[in-house]
Amino acid sequence: TRDENASTVSGSSRYSMEQPLVQHPRDYLQHRSVDGSSTSTDESDTLDISVKRPIMNQSLPTTTTVSNTGQSDTKRRGNLVSLYRRSSVFSKDDPISSKSKPIASKQRLRVEPKSHFANERTFIQWISVALLFITFSQLLYILGSSNPDIEGQAAIAGTWMIAMSLFIASYALVIYYRRVYLMQNGKPYGYADFFGPGLLTFAVISGVALILAYSGEVRFGTASTMTPVSGQCMKRSLSGVPVMELQPSGALVDDKEGLLLVPSLNRIVAFGAALPLEGKNDQQARIVATVPGANMEALEQVGNYIYALSEGTDKRSEIIALEWIDSSLDGNFDGASSRRLQESHRWNISLQGVEGMALVPEGQLGEGSVAKLLVAGILMEPTKNGLVEVLSIDAFDQDSFDFSQTKLDNTSKLNKKLVAKGLTDEKVGSMQFFEDRLYVLFDNERVIRVFDPKTGLIIQELILPIAEAGAEKEWEGMRLQRINKEAGAGLRGASESKVVLHLALDSPAQVWSLSLQHEEGRWVMPQCAGVYKYRIVLT
Numbered sequence: 001t002r003d004e005n006a007s008t009v010s011g012s013s014r015y016s017m018e019q020p021l022v023q024h025p026r027d028y029l030q031h032r033s034v035d036g037s038s039t040s041t042d043e044s045d046t047l048d049i050s051v052k053r054p055i056m057n058q059s060l061p062t063t064t065t066v067s068n069t070g071q072s073d074t075k076r077r078g079n080l081v082s083l084y085r086r087s088s089v090f091s092k093d094d095p096i097s098s099k100s101k102p103i104a105s106k107q108r109l110r111v112e113p114k115s116h117f118a119n120e121r122t123f124i125q126w127i128s129v130a131l132l133f134i135t136f137s138q139l140l141y142i143l144g145s146s147n148p149d150i151e152g153q154a155a156i157a158g159t160w161m162i163a164m165s166l167f168i169a170s171y172a173l174v175i176y177y178r179r180v181y182l183m184q185n186g187k188p189y190g191y192a193d194f195f196g197p198g199l200l201t202f203a204v205i206s207g208v209a210l211i212l213a214y215s216g217e218v219r220f221g222t223a224s225t226m227t228p229v230s231g232q233c234m235k236r237s238l239s240g241v242p243v244m245e246l247q248p249s250g251a252l253v254d255d256k257e258g259l260l261l262v263p264s265l266n267r268i269v270a271f272g273a274a275l276p277l278e279g280k281n282d283q284q285a286r287i288v289a290t291v292p293g294a295n296m297e298a299l300e301q302v303g304n305y306i307y308a309l310s311e312g313t314d315k316r317s318e319i320i321a322l323e324w325i326d327s328s329l330d331g332n333f334d335g336a337s338s339r340r341l342q343e344s345h346r347w348n349i350s351l352q353g354v355e356g357m358a359l360v361p362e363g364q365l366g367e368g369s370v371a372k373l374l375v376a377g378i379l380m381e382p383t384k385n386g387l388v389e390v391l392s393i394d395a396f397d398q399d400s401f402d403f404s405q406t407k408l409d410n411t412s413k414l415n416k417k418l419v420a421k422g423l424t425d426e427k428v429g430s431m432q433f434f435e436d437r438l439y440v441l442f443d444n445e446r447v448i449r450v451f452d453p454k455t456g457l458i459i460q461e462l463i464l465p466i467a468e469a470g471a472e473k474e475w476e477g478m479r480l481q482r483i484n485k486e487a488g489a490g491l492r493g494a495s496e497s498k499v500v501l502h503l504a505l506d507s508p509a510q511v512w513s514l515s516l517q518h519e520e521g522r523w524v525m526p527q528c529a530g531v532y533k534y535r536i537v538l539t
Contacts, residue, residue: 111183119179126172129200130165136207137161143211157210164203171196224530226465226512233528235467236260236271236511240284248504248511249355250430251479252299252306257324257339261288262477262504262511263296263308268322268341274483275500275513289322289341296320297476298357298430300373302398306341309357309375317354317377319408321345321401347401347408351394353378355476358431358438359398364453371398374414376428376440391416391426418456419449429476430504441478448478465529467505467512477504499523 137158144154175193182190228235238246246269252261253273260271268289276283291308298309310318322341354377362371372395379392394410401408419440420426429443437459438451448462464475479502499516516523525531 111186115183116180119176119183123172123176126175126196127169129203130169130172133161133165133168133203133207136211137165139211161207161210164207168200168203171199224466225469226467226530227528229526229528230277231275232515232526234276234281234513236276236285236513237281237283238285238509238511239282240286241269243509246509247506248477248509249296249506250298250309250477251502251504251511252301253479253481253502254301254306259288260479260502260511260513261299261306263299264509266291266294266296268296268299268308271511273481275515286338288339289343291320291322291343294318294320297355300357300359302359302373302401305344307357307373309354311354312352315352316348316350317352317375319347319349319357319373319375319401321347321403345403346406348406349375349394349396349408349410351375351377351379351392351410353389356428356431356441358433360433360438360453364433364436365395366454372396372411373398373401374431375410376431378427391420391428393419393428415456419451421458423447430478432479434480435482439478439480441475443475444473446472446475462525463531464503465512465514465525465531467503467510468508471505471507474506475503476506478502501525 137160140154140158140161144152144158175196179191226233226235245267246264248262248264248269250263253259254261255273258273260273262269262271267287268291269285270288271285272283291310294308294310295312296308297311300307300309304323306322306324308320308322310320312318321344323344324339325342327338327340354375356374356376358374360372360374363369365372374393374395376391376393378389380387381390382388393414393416395412395414396408397411400411416426420442423442423445425442425444427442427444428440430441432439433453436452438453440449440451441447441464442449443464446464448464450459450462451457452459464472466472467475481500481502482497483500484497498518501514501516503512503514505511514529515526517526518524
């Protein structure tokens with residue numbers, strides 16, 4: 001037998017072998033006699049390729065002690081078999097090497113406690129993303145409610161975001177318990193998540209895209225330059241007045257005189273009230289007042305007087321009382337004689353940087369409240385970084401305007417945080433109390449806010465139109481006017497009513513009159529204004 005004929009092998013392992021490994025053909029494995037002749041191997045000497053022995057643990061012979069001829073041939077064949085098996089590792093077609101594949105360990109993996117904590121943290125992060133999408137949905141609902149024209153689409157987008165948040169939360173829960181199962185059972189595979197990152201990326205991109213799309217639709221989506229249209233959007237003619245010297249900064253409609261008054265520095269310019277038609281817009285404007293040393297920013301009618309708010313150069317401002325007087329003029333506006341405004345009295349107030357003024361009737365600021373004149377200006381407040389300009393809206397009792405005094409003290413203030421909530425720039429350009437609502441124009445924010453003065457709630461926001469590119473933030477005067485007229489002789493007692501919004505642009509000097517349309521209980525800007533989708537609540 002081979003065990004009996006095996007000789008003692010001396011030498012080192014395969015790692016000390018310096019000869020290269022070669023692959024020999026099977027015919028090479030033959031018995032060779034002492035005289036050099038070769039004989040075929042018998043059945044017992046045939047190479048059995050089904051034997052799977054660890055090649056790495058076999059040692060190779062370096063010297064062999066030959067006791068006899070049979071022993072030498074047998075040993076030689078054993079060495080060649082060993083060489084063949086070792087060289088077959090490098091052969092791709094060898095069946096032994098092709099079947100020798102690594103096998104995963106059957107032992108359960110030991111799971112560290114921190115792995116469970118990591119799984120929990122991942123689950124919490126997924127839940128945070130789901131909550132973020134709920135926030136996205138609420139923003140879409142708010143954007144839709146602020147603009148009824150996109151309310152349906154925004155509601156659908158908001159519902160989509162809520163559905164995504166619920167799906168993400170459910171998916172995170174499934175992945176969490178799946179990984180808990182794998183760790184409890186010591187599984188070495190199955191932890192990778194290929195679907196989740198793609199889902200999350202798609203959800204975030206879709207959410208941000210929807211927010212940007214609908215926020216742009218609300219704020220700037222349809223904004224364009226106004227186009228003059230007869231009976232809807234009329235740009236007032238400035239003929240008859242020096243245009244280069246004009247700087248409109250307010251507006252007031254005097255129904256008794258039938259005039260639209262616009263202050264400009266130390267002058268007051270008068271236009272025809274209401275909304276002129278295309279053929280009647282060539283009527284000349286005229287200057288009805290010149291007040292020395294004044295810089296008028298706003299006008300308000302109080303009884304028989306026109307109060308003008310003048311911005312001072314120092315830390316104080318003035319309220320100037322003007323009244324109408326008859327006067328003959330060389331250049332006639334509406335006949336042989338005309339009327340003009342004459343200064344009657346001045347009061348000093350301690351508020352600086354004044355811009356807007358509005359008269360609120362009694363009982364409108366709360367039960368039992370008296371009539372107040374609101375004045376918006378700027379105060380300097382000390383902070384860690386020095387003095388900072390802040391909004392201040394002072395309230396003066398109407399009964400406190402004594403013509404024998406020259407100084408007025410405010411009796412209260414409006415809550416500026418409530419009035420300018422959420423705005424970056426608090427500067428007020430104009431104010432008006434109209435049909436139980438307080439309107440505040442923020443020129444640098446291009447918005448008119450509508451307040452319920454009794455509750456302090458913001459009823460609506462109206463985005464201001466663009467009169468000229470580059471002058472989007474130059475609106476400094478506004479006035480709403482309701483016009484009632486009989487519908488026709490065939491309808492007894494019937495009348496039509498419409499609301500006109502007058503706007504004054506500081507630079508370049510322009511005065512516009514826009515006809516607001518009534519729709520679904522709201523007043524809508526005309527299409528020619530370029531912001532017809534934005535609505536304002538007047539009722």
